Amino acid sequence: MKKITVVGAGIIGLSVAYYLHKEGAEVTVVDRQPEGDKTSFGNAGGIAVTEVIPAAVPGIFMKVPGWMLDPLGPLAVRPAHALKLLPWLLRFYRSGKKDEFMRIYRSLSVLNSRVYNDLLPMLEDTGLMKELHRDGALTVYETEAGYNAEKHEWELREQAGIRVQHMTGDEARALEPALSSKVTHAVFTPQWSHINDPKVIVDELRGWLIKQGVNVIKGDVGEIQTAGAGQQQVKMKDGRTHFADDIVIAAGVWSRKLAEMLGEKSLVESERGYNTTIQDSGVQLSREVIFAERKFVATPLSCGLRIGGAAEFGGINDKPNYKRASSLAKLAEIYLPTLKKTEGIHWAGHRPSTPDSLPVISRSSLHSHVYYAFGHGHLGLTQSATTGRLIADLIYSRPDSLDYTPYSIKRFN
Ligand SMILES: Cc1cc2nc3c(=O)[nH]c(=O)nc-3n(C[C@H](O)[C@H](O)[C@H](O)COP(=O)(O)OP(=O)(O)OC[C@H]3O[C@@H](n4cnc5c(N)ncnc54)[C@H](O)[C@@H]3O)c2cc1C
Structure with missing residues (x-):
């Protein structure tokens, strides 16, 4: 069973955790304030x-x-x-510029055309369809x-x-x-x-994951160290270290700094x-x-x-x-x-x-056990479940489900 740590308990991190849990992974979600205010609480829904x-x-x-x-x-x-x-x-x-605009428009269309296929099963399964x-x-x-x-x-x-x-x-x-x-x-x-209310979705999804055995822990991640399988280290500022096979960075706007620590730009x-x-x-x-x-x-x-x-x-x-x-x-x-x-x-x-309106849904280009799920701009709630599904497909080697190139972190490097 893979041990996977997700950094960030916003709607993106929780959706990633949901789809990884469905794959049978042992998932831990780390957030400096798992229940605190975040972008995912107050959006327009x-x-x-x-x-x-x-x-x-x-x-x-x-x-x-x-x-x-x-x-x-x-x-x-x-x-x-x-x-x-x-x-x-x-x-x-x-x-x-015209060509770039059209390329981005097509890449957004591909992502958004999948939204209900991924969101409805997640809402149904977690009892949130009524929302x-x-x-x-x-x-x-x-x-x-x-x-x-x-x-x-x-x-x-x-x-x-x-x-x-x-x-x-x-x-x-x-x-x-x-x-x-x-x-x-x-x-x-x-x-x-x-x-009905984005805060309710985040709170109930987090509660559902905890009930299913997903470990949601409070911790301010200050450093990430990578090595071979099972050896990734998520280091909290209070000195605790958490080991995992794979790490997903889903820390919203704060992901930029975490990616930079790992040597990758994201803008x-x-x-x-x-x-x-x-x-x-x-x-x-x-x-x-x-x-x-x-x-x-x-x-x-x-x-x-x-x-x-x-x-x-x-x-x-x-x-x-x-x-x-x-x-x-x-x-x-x-x-x-x-x-x-x-x-x-x-x-x-x-x-x-991101400046190109596309999220980063990507394997790290430098660290084979690190994945990125951030940069959703105006559409994080909309694309949450699809991001979760796509990250699970990447980790479980089903990359054929989509051409990930437009969403790759490499585009900023
Ligand atoms: C006014 C407004 C309206 C919006 N309306 C919509 C809408 O109608 N539809 C839509 O789809 N989207 C909308 N959005 C966008 C959407 O809210 C965001 O894209 C989405 O919430 C981003 O989610 P996230 O999980 O990536 O980030 P966040 O919700 O910000 O979560 C990131 C989490 O990471 C944690 N974290 C960060 N750094 C660390 C660290 N070092 N260690 C531990 N934890 C860390 C934070 O504590 C936080 O909990 C809106 C946004 C705004 C501001």
Whole structure:
């Protein structure tokens, strides 16, 4: 029986642990705070399988100055972090070239087309199917120009097999009566789904794994040493050492540092996002709504209406600016007139974002018993189970299940 240690108990680490446990491995998950707050707790809850358009769309750099002029706008780079971000930005720029864009779009489509095949069995097996709402999502537009500007992206989605239904504002309001007359165009994507509460998924999945005998331990991993089979060492900062046959690094944005210790670059950056969750909001939505031009979303979760978005690059240690969370909730008043209040619980989390919008799902190029599962950016919840399955396929030598090249760590080295 293989002994495998997974570093990180976010949705990616737990999904990897799930699929490795199903293979019969003896799995240990190490996290400095197994039950603590993490990116996987506070996200928007979307199973966003239709999101196959990379962040670096051709021409995006023309829009950046406009977004950044607004101090609470959808994109921000903290000045102290700007220099450190340069390598990421250069690679992001290259990713927006036509050929690269198309390559990335195809690689995202391949990954997302597998999502339900991997997610549904995991939710079913762990008793979490009740948490999933398969009601689609509605992307809404305020202006004809905004809608027309994204028509090409909708065509690309259709070419990737994604079902889309274009609508007028009135048709969108027939589906979601809470929307104001500001909405003039919309696109309904029936394959999107959302969950009741991402924190519930993480907590219950962790609890289920523990009940099945998966060892979840508290430990801050400070060093990883590799050798032959059975000899990998995960060293915690308090001096404890854990031995394993294989190690999977699934530590979200913090994976970059762990990979660097092992001699591998990854360019993963924190793309901080914010939200406000409002209980008793007065807004009834049946599905997630994406406000395309203003770059925020609203999801009806069991813990309240969650309104969020923003992309802030400031590194891991910078303090969050919760004014962003408030400003998104205020923006929502324009589109959701029955919103009773904009105060709620503020939250910020570090999206582990690669410049090419593709996760790292990979065997290490330097250490044959180390694997990487991180860098899922905006789509970590969506791609969690698929990542778990793919890592299990890699460890158990079933690489034929996919061409892993686009997701390899080697692309950064
Ligand atoms: C505002 C916002 C909205 C989002 N909405 C969506 C959405 O609707 N749909 C979607 O699919 N995705 C969404 N995402 C993205 C998604 O939340 C992330 O991609 C995902 O949570 C990343 O999961 P993870 O397990 O890789 O990282 P994390 O959840 O950050 O977990 C990493 C874990 O590693 C542990 N760790 C790190 N370093 C060490 C160490 N040295 N030793 C021990 N433990 C360590 C940490 O304690 C942490 O528990 C959103 C993100 C944000 C911020």
